[in-house]
Amino acid sequence: MKLFKKITASNLFYNFLRDPMAIGSATVLLFLLVASFGAPLFTSHNPYDQTTIDIMDAELPPIWTGAADADSRFLLGTDPQGRDMLSTMLYGMRVSVLIGAGAVVLQSLIGIIIGLIAGYKGGRLEALLMRLADVQLSFSTYMVAIFISAVFQGIFGMGVYSDYALGLLILVIGFAEWPQYARTVRASVMAEKNKEYVEAARVIGLPQRRIMFRHILPNTMTPVLVISTVQMANAIMSEAALSFIGLGMPPSQPSLGSLIKSGFDYIASGSWWISLFPGIALVVLILSINLLGDWLRDYLNPKLYKD
Amino acid sequence: MQKQEPLLSVRELSVAFKMRGGVLTAVDGVSFDLDRSQRLGLVGESGAGKSVTGFAILNLVSRPGYIAGGHVFFEGRDLATFSEEEMRNIRGNRISMIFQDPMMTLNPVLTIGQQMVETLKAHRHISKHEAEKIALNKLQKVAIPSPEKRLTQYPHEFSGGMRQRIVIAIALLTSPSLIIADEPTTALDVTIQADIMELLLNLCEEEKMALLLITHDLAVVSQVAERIAVMYAGRIAELGSTEAIVNAPQHPYTQGLLKALPQKVERRKRLNQIPGSMPSLQERPPGCAFYDRCELRGEICHRESPRLVEKNAGLVACHMVKDTTGKEEK
Numbered sequence: 203m204k205l206f207k208k209i210t211a212s213n214l215f216y217n218f219l220r221d222p223m224a225i226g227s228a229t230v231l232l233f234l235l236v237a238s239f240g241a242p243l244f245t246s247h248n249p250y251d252q253t254t255i256d257i258m259d260a261e262l263p264p265i266w267t268g269a270a271d272a273d274s275r276f277l278l279g280t281d282p283q284g285r286d287m288l289s290t291m292l293y294g295m296r297v298s299v300l301i302g303a304g305a306v307v308l309q310s311l312i313g314i315i316i317g318l319i320a321g322y323k324g325g326r327l328e329a330l331l332m333r334l335a336d337v338q339l340s341f342s343t344y345m346v347a348i349f350i351s352a353v354f355q356g357i358f359g360m361g362v363y364s365d366y367a368l369g370l371l372i373l374v375i376g377f378a379e380w381p382q383y384a385r386t387v388r389a390s391v392m393a394e395k396n397k398e399y400v401e402a403a404r405v406i407g408l409p410q411r412r413i414m415f416r417h418i419l420p421n422t423m424t425p426v427l428v429i430s431t432v433q434m435a436n437a438i439m440s441e442a443a444l445s446f447i448g449l450g451m452p453p454s455q456p457s458l459g460s461l462i463k464s465g466f467d468y469i470a471s472g473s474w475w476i477s478l479f480p481g482i483a484l485v486v487l488i489l490s491i492n493l494l495g496d497w498l499r500d501y502l503n504p505k506l507y508k509d
Numbered sequence: 510m511q512k513q514e515p516l517l518s519v520r521e522l523s524v525a526f527k528m529r530g531g532v533l534t535a536v537d538g539v540s541f542d543l544d545r546s547q548r549l550g551l552v553g554e555s556g557a558g559k560s561v562t563g564f565a566i567l568n569l570v571s572r573p574g575y576i577a578g579g580h581v582f583f584e585g586r587d588l589a590t591f592s593e594e595e596m597r598n599i600r601g602n603r604i605s606m607i608f609q610d611p612m613m614t615l616n617p618v619l620t621i622g623q624q625m626v627e628t629l630k631a632h633r634h635i636s637k638h639e640a641e642k643i644a645l646n647k648l649q650k651v652a653i654p655s656p657e658k659r660l661t662q663y664p665h666e667f668s669g670g671m672r673q674r675i676v677i678a679i680a681l682l683t684s685p686s687l688i689i690a691d692e693p694t695t696a697l698d699v700t701i702q703a704d705i706m707e708l709l710l711n712l713c714e715e716e717k718m719a720l721l722l723i724t725h726d727l728a729v730v731s732q733v734a735e736r737i738a739v740m741y742a743g744r745i746a747e748l749g750s751t752e753a754i755v756n757a758p759q760h761p762y763t764q765g766l767l768k769a770l771p772q773k774v775e776r777r778k779r780l781n782q783i784p785g786s787m788p789s790l791q792e793r794p795p796g797c798a799f800y801d802r803c804e805l806r807g808e809i810c811h812r813e814s815p816r817l818v819e820k821n822a823g824l825v826a827c828h829m830v831k832d833t834t835g836k837e838e839k
């Protein structure tokens with residue numbers, strides 16, 4: 203209750219309420235998140251449960267199309283495996299969001315620690331760490347991801363890959379993008395570390411580690427928060443792209459990307475709904491995250507304040 | 510008779526900065542003593558090396574600066590021989606420092622309480638609860654109203670004067686024996702300046718702390734300090750009791766400074782000023798650094814840099830000042 207009051211009394215919340223775009227995108231995002239994480243509660247059908255799937259139901263069109271084979275059980279039709287499109291999409295979105303969030307957490311953990319150390323210590327260590335980041339950045343995310351997934355699939359086979367796909371994707375996408383965080387954090391650490399409160403903390407006799415993590419780090423969180431939204435959207439898209447080329451989530455636990463892919467083969471034969479609905483869900487998800495990130499960036503940038 | 514050793518003894522301290530154009534000596538062989546619960550003012554214009562001296566005492570000169578020579582003895586022990594760990598135990602514990610701008614010295618994202626507790630816990634093995642009790646006590650000492658409430662507030666919720674009081678309270682937390690105050694009132698407006706100075710003076714007397722007050726304001730120093738050291742171009746030009754410096758300044762630079770103070774207000778008359786400006790530390794002239802601006806300069810001043818020697822009531826670094834106490838100069 204106290205926390206709730208604190209939030210409603212904050213400037214952030216005040217500003218939020220005055221921005222229709224922010225409210226809109228937050229509402230949409232919240233709706234998508236609740237729907238996808240509450241999927242077992244809302245859906246009639248568990249796409250992971252093989253026993254409920256009947257291959258005879260495959261590729262049924264959405265009910266409103268009025269087609270002869272439309273089935274009232276499947277609002278948005280079914281996919282090539284005979285799974286309910288709506289349920290599968292919600293479960294798939296959950297997978298996508300999980301991978302996105304996991305990758306962002308991993309990226310930020312690695313990136314923040316490296317950026318903080320590089321920015322604070324300076325000298326040779328900084329040069330080494332930042333060159334490492336440059337090297338990492340010179341590989342495209344997809345290249346690294348494709349390489350690792352392909353090698354993993356090659357060595358352990360598809361069966362093992364399916365079991366570890368979620369964790370592996372988080373690892374791959376997370377590891378490929380840490381330099382974004384490292385660079386951002388390092389830049390703000392370098393600006394912060396010359397401020398007097400850091401000098402004061404040294405004069406007080408605090409140990410270095412404490413100055414770094416407790417004094418400087420919280421003051422560099424603003425840009426980190428902003429890039430996190432962008433990175434989250436990027437990570438979800440990376441996962442979708444990898445799944446689309448067949449190196450992401452396996453068809454048995456589809457993400458939005460692998461759903462789009464599984465429908466892609468059937469578009470020419472008229473089954474447009476299998477790719478379209480996950481595609482729309484993906485676009486809406488990414489868009490709402492990005493719009494929310496834009497608002498956050500504007501709010502946190504005092505130069506853009508206009509009263 | 511054995512004289513008690515001074516609390517702080519600075520001997521021939523030199524601090525240099527490595528710059529592109531060579532080495533710049535910001536502090537050049539500064540020596541002074543500070544006894545327990547004594548107050549010394551370090552006065553000089555911008556760039557005279559006052560603040561650097563303060564940082565050098567705590568061995569906190571940051572790159573590209575470094576301590577080029579000399580010793581700092583604190584309670585009889587040479588701080589140069591201390592390890593980083595031992596030094597940290599001195600900083601904020603035995604010696605506290607107060608900075609010019611209270612807006613900047615408090616971390617904006619931590620509450621006052623968090624910052625105070627943290628300082629205490631860095632030096633004492635005590636619980637959070639005990640630390641908070643000490644913090645409350647110190648906030649009361651610096652006359653912060655309703656300290657319990659204040660502990661949970663962030664720095665931006667305080668006015669400038671209040672913040673400087675809090676900074677002082679933080680400096681007091683560990684009951685240090687020396688406080689180095691680097692222009693503690695410069696960023697505040699005049700009415701609050703007087704309050705803060707008085708507070709600092711009272712606290713030093715109450716807690717028997719020594720104070721090294723670094724400032725460019727002779728008026729402020731003369732109210733607080735018992736002794737004054739006047740710095741010019743990285744060296745001490747004159748050192749003596751406040752009375753001697755204010756009433757009978759010997760060094761032409763000190764005389765100039767005092768004449769420049771607006772004391773007797775005469776209408777439509779410019780204040781006296783010292784012509785010229787301090788020489789660049791990079792190209793220090795071979796003789797007296799004050800030579801170009803000095804009214805008394807003689808031939809020797811251009812050749813030889815004067816040493817700080819005892820003349821009359823204090824120590825002066827000037828060739829032209831005559832000692833009239835009868836002792837012959839060697």
